Amino acid sequence: MDIIQIVGLGLIAAVLTLVVREQKPMFAFLLAAFTGLFIFLYMIGKIEAVISVLEQLADRSGIPSIYLKTILKIIGIAYIAEFGAQIVRDAGQDSVASKIEFAGKVLILVMAVPIIGVIVETVIGLLPAGG
Template identity: 30%
Template sequence: MEGIKVIMAALAGVFLAAVLKSVKSEMTMLVAAGVSVLILFYILSGLSVIVEQLKMLQGYIGISGKYIGILVKMIGISYMTQLAADICRDNGQTAVAGQLEVFCKITIAALGMPVVLTLFEVVTKCIG
């Protein structure tokens, strides 16, 4: 049921932006940003459920809590970058959107390095 609410809010925002575009085109960006923030709140409520499940999984398999934190940060960075890049593209700033996406990829690679290093340590111990 939450999914339908989110879809309806998004469609209402798109239709409102389409109406406002002919009257005040600068208002369309504000409508898009407002709808995006509303959807973000729904995403955050769903993310809390995922974090709870990850914590349960962590207890079962005994992985470090820092890896769960890294995963949540990666998801957050990906979502926020996609949102910002889409808003940039909607406003004709494709170069800025592209640079945001490159920044996101580099940031996620840097965040993931401890996980990769730990994986190599485990593989090395198993082999050697």
């Protein structure tokens, strides 16, 4: 039933935004941003179930918990960056939105640095020492 509520909320927000936009574009933007925020926060609670399943999976298969943590962080960064970028894009600031996305990409790559470090170390260790 959640999806009906959310779609209803989205539709109402869309209609109201269209109505208000003629008079006050500012409030139209605020309305859209608030709706987006509400849906985001509403759904973020539901993701908990998915995450707990993933944690169980990681636990049972015995992969290091650090992998799961990294992956979850990546998902979080991607979502938050995307969400912020969309709100800013709604406000008509495409350039700022693309900077937010850029920041998200950089932060995701930063997550990979320790993994790359370990792999590089291993590869160097594979090479015979001193030729």
